[in-house]
Amino acid sequence: MSESSIAIPTVYGLRSSGNCYKVQLLLDLLDRPYHWVDTDSSAGATRTPEFLALNPNGKVPLLVLDDERRLAESNAILCYLAEGSSYLPADDWDRARTLQWLFFEQYSHEPYIAVARFVRRWLPEGHERQAEIPRLLERGGNALDVMEDHLGSECYFSGGAFGVADIALYAYTHCAADGGFDLSRWPRVGAWLERVRAQPRFSPMAA
Incomplete structure (x- = not known):
């Protein structure tokens, strides 16, 4: 660029x-x-x-x-x-692994964890979409299981180092409790969240 x-x-x-x-x-x-x-x-x-x-x-x-x-x-x-920074790997294989997690975030993670947050935080009590919560918790929990398993062998999701896939996954994982997820079930995910927050110039999501 x-x-x-x-x-x-x-x-x-x-x-x-x-x-x-x-x-x-x-x-x-x-x-x-x-x-x-x-x-x-x-x-x-x-x-x-x-x-x-x-x-x-x-x-x-x-x-x-x-x-x-x-x-x-x-x-x-x-x-x-x-592009051109340490947050996007230059190595072809590591970049492909990063893209794998970016696609995972959009197709297997965000549609459940983010949507559960939306339903619980922004829709009124008794809204018909509250009926979706059990399925959202199940599918979102499956995504967190996949992340927990990966973090048993690696510290990050962006080709072995902190990068854009971690940023993408952090965005809705760190506030998953808003949707009803108990993150204590996934201790490696919890430790990874702390590693993300420890990055230089980290900034939190606005309330």
């Missing part, structure tokens, strides 16, 4: 969203300046004509560069911003 293309990117996001937090966390770890535009999807901010002109999919996070190029999807943004 040329320096000019990432000089001061703009991020449209909701700070309490794990997917948006991923981008914030990486930018803070990189010590890179950025503009943040608070965009509350729950209040319809991503469905306005102005936002849809930027991202027709109507979702955050959205990265906008100085030259007006736009990039959506949180894990794609992570890979772009991390």
Whole structure:
């Protein structure tokens, strides 16, 4: 990436969203300046004509560069911003292993752990989607089991070192209790969360 293309990117996001937090966390770890535009999807901010002109999919996070190029999807943004840094492995095999965990996060982790958090925190008591909670806890627990097993032999998920896959998985794992997950069941995951929080320039998710 040329320096000019990432000089001061703009991020449209909701700070309490794990997917948006991923981008914030990486930018803070990189010590890179950025503009943040608070965009509350729950209040319809991503469905306005102005936002849809930027991202027709109507979702955050959205990265906008100085030259007006736009990039959506949180894990794609992570890979772009991390290019050339220690957070994205240069080795082909380690990069493929990192991508494996990024895909795992989006397909086997986030749809259950993040959705359980959404249902419990943002939907009113008695909402019909509360019926989904048992299945979400079961499938999310399966994902945490996979992570726990991996952490028996390695300390991180990004090709053996801390990187973008750890950032992606941390975003919703660290607040999984909001969705009803008891993280004491997965002690290696708990220790890994502490290692992530110990990274230089780590920044927490906004309340």
